[in-house]
Amino acid sequence: MIGNSRLLTYGVAIGSTAIAILLSLWLEPLISRTIGAFFYIAIIASTWYGGFQPGIVTVVLSTLAIDYFLIPPQYQLGINQPEDILRLGLFLLVALIINLVTGNLQHSRQKIQQLNQQLSQENAEQLRMTLDDRKQAQETLEQQFEQQRLVMEMSQRIRRSLNLQDILQTTVDEVRHFLECDRVTIFQFYPGWGGMIVVESVAPEWMALLPLQIHDPCIGEENVEPFKQGLVTAKTDIYTAGISPCHVEFLESLQVRANLVVPVSLGDELWGLLAAHHCAAPREWQSSEIALLRQLGAQVSIAIQQAALFEQVHTELTERKQAEIALQQLNAELEQRVQERTAQLTETNDRLRKTVIEQQQTQLILLEQAQMLELQAVITRNMGEGICLVKIDNGVIVYANPKFEQMFGYKSGELNGQNVSIVNGVTKSATIEDVNQATLSAVLQNTEATYEVQNLKKSGTPFWCSVTTSVFRHPDYGDVLVAVHQDITERKGIEEALRESEEKFRQLAENIEAVFWMIDNQSQQVLYVSNAYQTIWQRSCEDLYHNYSNWLDAIHPEDRQRVEIEFIEQLRTGQYDKKYRIIRPDGSIRWIRDRAFPIKNELGELVRIAGIAEDITELEQINLMKSEFIGIVSHELRTPLTAIRAALGLLQTGIYDRKPDKFKRMIEIAAIDSDRLVRLVNDILDLERLESDRAVLEKNTCNAADLIQQAVAGVQAIANQQNITFKIHPSNAQVWAAADAIVQTLTNLLGNAIKFSPADSTITLSVQQQTDRVLFQITDQGRGIPADKLEAIFGRFQQVDASDSRTKGGTGLGLAICRSIIDQHGGQIWAESTLSVGSTFFFTLPLPGN
Numbered sequence: 001m002i003g004n005s006r007l008l009t010y011g012v013a014i015g016s017t018a019i020a021i022l023l024s025l026w027l028e029p030l031i032s033r034t035i036g037a038f039f040y041i042a043i044i045a046s047t048w049y050g051g052f053q054p055g056i057v058t059v060v061l062s063t064l065a066i067d068y069f070l071i072p073p074q075y076q077l078g079i080n081q082p083e084d085i086l087r088l089g090l091f092l093l094v095a096l097i098i099n100l101v102t103g104n105l106q107h108s109r110q111k112i113q114q115l116n117q118q119l120s121q122e123n124a125e126q127l128r129m130t131l132d133d134r135k136q137a138q139e140t141l142e143q144q145f146e147q148q149r150l151v152m153e154m155s156q157r158i159r160r161s162l163n164l165q166d167i168l169q170t171t172v173d174e175v176r177h178f179l180e181c182d183r184v185t186i187f188q189f190y191p192g193w194g195g196m197i198v199v200e201s202v203a204p205e206w207m208a209l210l211p212l213q214i215h216d217p218c219i220g221e222e223n224v225e226p227f228k229q230g231l232v233t234a235k236t237d238i239y240t241a242g243i244s245p246c247h248v249e250f251l252e253s254l255q256v257r258a259n260l261v262v263p264v265s266l267g268d269e270l271w272g273l274l275a276a277h278h279c280a281a282p283r284e285w286q287s288s289e290i291a292l293l294r295q296l297g298a299q300v301s302i303a304i305q306q307a308a309l310f311e312q313v314h315t316e317l318t319e320r321k322q323a324e325i326a327l328q329q330l331n332a333e334l335e336q337r338v339q340e341r342t343a344q345l346t347e348t349n350d351r352l353r354k355t356v357i358e359q360q361q362t363q364l365i366l367l368e369q370a371q372m373l374e375l376q377a378v379i380t381r382n383m384g385e386g387i388c389l390v391k392i393d394n395g396v397i398v399y400a401n402p403k404f405e406q407m408f409g410y411k412s413g414e415l416n417g418q419n420v421s422i423v424n425g426v427t428k429s430a431t432i433e434d435v436n437q438a439t440l441s442a443v444l445q446n447t448e449a450t451y452e453v454q455n456l457k458k459s460g461t462p463f464w465c466s467v468t469t470s471v472f473r474h475p476d477y478g479d480v481l482v483a484v485h486q487d488i489t490e491r492k493g494i495e496e497a498l499r500e501s502e503e504k505f506r507q508l509a510e511n512i513e514a515v516f517w518m519i520d521n522q523s524q525q526v527l528y529v530s531n532a533y534q535t536i537w538q539r540s541c542e543d544l545y546h547n548y549s550n551w552l553d554a555i556h557p558e559d560r561q562r563v564e565i566e567f568i569e570q571l572r573t574g575q576y577d578k579k580y581r582i583i584r585p586d587g588s589i590r591w592i593r594d595r596a597f598p599i600k601n602e603l604g605e606l607v608r609i610a611g612i613a614e615d616i617t618e619l620e621q622i623n624l625m626k627s628e629f630i631g632i633v634s635h636e637l638r639t640p641l642t643a644i645r646a647a648l649g650l651l652q653t654g655i656y657d658r659k660p661d662k663f664k665r666m667i668e669i670a671a672i673d674s675d676r677l678v679r680l681v682n683d684i685l686d687l688e689r690l691e692s693d694r695a696v697l698e699k700n701t702c703n704a705a706d707l708i709q710q711a712v713a714g715v716q717a718i719a720n721q722q723n724i725t726f727k728i729h730p731s732n733a734q735v736w737a738a739a740d741a742i743v744q745t746l747t748n749l750l751g752n753a754i755k756f757s758p759a760d761s762t763i764t765l766s767v768q769q770q771t772d773r774v775l776f777q778i779t780d781q782g783r784g785i786p787a788d789k790l791e792a793i794f795g796r797f798q799q800v801d802a803s804d805s806r807t808k809g810g811t812g813l814g815l816a817i818c819r820s821i822i823d824q825h826g827g828q829i830w831a832e833s834t835l836s837v838g839s840t841f842f843f844t845l846p847l848p849g850n
Helices: 002-026 036-052 052-070 082-160 164-179 220-226 245-253 287-381 402-408 432-445 489-511 534-537 543-548 549-553 557-573 617-653 662-692 704-720 739-755 815-822
Strands: 183-191 196-200 232-237 258-265 269-278 386-391 396-400 449-456 460-475 478-487 515-520 524-529 576-583 589-600 604-615 701-702 724-730 734-737 762-769 773-779 829-834 839-847
Touching: 002 052, 002 524, 036 052, 036 082, 052 082, 052 739, 082 386, 164 183, 164 196, 164 269, 164 287, 220 269, 220 402, 245 773, 258 287, 269 287, 386 402, 396 617, 460 489, 515 534, 524 543, 534 543, 534 604, 534 734, 549 557, 617 662, 701 704, 701 739, 704 734, 704 739, 704 762, 704 815, 734 739, 734 815, 734 839, 739 773, 739 815, 815 829, 815 839
Parallel strands: 724 762
Antiparallel strands: 183 196, 183 269, 232 258, 258 269, 386 396, 386 478, 449 460, 460 478, 515 524, 515 604, 576 589, 589 604, 701 734, 762 773, 773 839, 829 839
């Protein structure tokens, strides 16, 4: 599988190169001045898809294709013209940079995805911990709520019921269930502090105490008195609670291991005890459980008082009613019989009349409903949408029209009686809870609800539906939900494909350095401009959306009229390729190449214009430098060649055949200019090799004094000819440098100092170690350098006096080579001078370790 994936990436590289070749050949008349536009896109695509190596393959194939198809001589490999070599070299350099940048972007994207996954996992873990805390707090609240519920329910039972036995029994049952203990009892005292169990709730595996009469010999007045004062006892373990052995033995007989006891009082008297027993093992009673039992004890006291009061009132009322009945019974009996008979006759007559009217109304309603249902059934069967009726109370499908059954892949009648969940699907955008919530909202508000949901066919295949639901009252099924379904799977697919296409275009537009733009041909409104506009123009995209003239306002005044004329032509044809300059808000000027192409509708009408605007400032500067360089080099080469040709031409004529001295002088002139030409070519090659990074400088720790000694030794013979001496200040400083390159730099500087120093003068060399670098100084006693030339002399073919190249023999490239070497060491080089006094050249090198 990995092999196939790698082959696919290289296939993409080859295919994208082939497409670029076809587009370049097809559009060659339009883009003849730029040979690499489509190949750059092919390199970006293959590198983004497959990585660095497929991108290199595309670079190589693109280079060969351009040479073979686009650069004369066409359809054969090989280049004859120097400008074609330069064009192809620039293309290869830019292509390699694009490949490297795109590969790094792809690697960064993968790193970002990994970080996103790690962050998602950490967020999920934090969310889980938060949910656990909330769950624990919710359980605590539910427990408190359950306690309050028990107290409230008992209060309600006391108000609703006058049956004391039922109240007490329900209380102990619910308390045992809530506390999850083994037994709960209510004990009533007799005189002498004995008593009996009134009600009990006990687990099946433990001994039942009801109706046990209990007399604990260990309990006396001194033990009962604290209960009168409201004492609540909570024993975790009877064996460690510090109670008397007699009482421990008594509790053992009742199978009690831990107990919780609260008093039940009737006024100021102790009526009994409410006790919870844990029999299986010791138990730590919680403060909330103690508080609950205390509240329930108070409610039991209220229930007992209410029952006693009711019994007293009931007895009095019974006696009074019996007396009244005895007095009124004889007088009212006859009158009551007459009234009852009359009422029975009247009621029977009214009931018969009402029944007849209701039957007639019911028949009319049923007839209208039957006609309406028949009409609805005919419409439903023939609708293009799927319709189903679902009972609100249990979610069962009671009807599905043929379109609905066909849509979900079921046979006729197969869905009837099934739960609606078999056709529901779950997605991130619409869950079952969303559907249920929408359904419930429709039921409560009696309104329609519309949503999009992913349902399931009988085969398990998911598909998208647009659903509209409403509720109505069905004569047979009660409240039913009517759901109208439309299959929107195809529309969803189109929307997703469009979204993915837009995302790919956005990523391409946002990650390329050129500006993608699109305008409406009718309204001249900017529809889209990529973020590169803000980088190149240094202006806001939002301002351009609001006012298209901002684009024209930024164009250089010298180019604006020409661009406006071409813009009018663009509106007619939809295509152009032009160059112009823009002025950015900071005052800087950039060169832009702007290309447009038309977008037409199905009728062939021009509706939109899209284009690409590239910043070609560096390319224009390179072209200018190339022109200047070619002009200078051609001049510098032509001068010695002219002298050589003139000397050889004179010799060829034979006029000096009998003049040996003249003949020898011509030979010397040709040799001198030949040496100058060789030096010039060597210097040009050295400089180009340094500035193109093809010269690898092997750096190591060097002694500054050794470097100076080597350079001085190399020029000592030339200095001796003019009796020039060297004054060297000793130093033990060390530098991090390429020894040969620094010796070459020192030799060039010393050679210049010797050339422009008078005879019998002194050249001073010193080295000074600074905080993070070492400073070299070479001072001569020559004629000096004008202030306006101190920086220019480091350029190519630059000299203080144009005649110096003839009289002093220099090429004008020595200082340019020195600056290139020092720049590659991360140092600086400069000159200071006083006319008629001398000049000092400085340069710095890093310390070892920096």
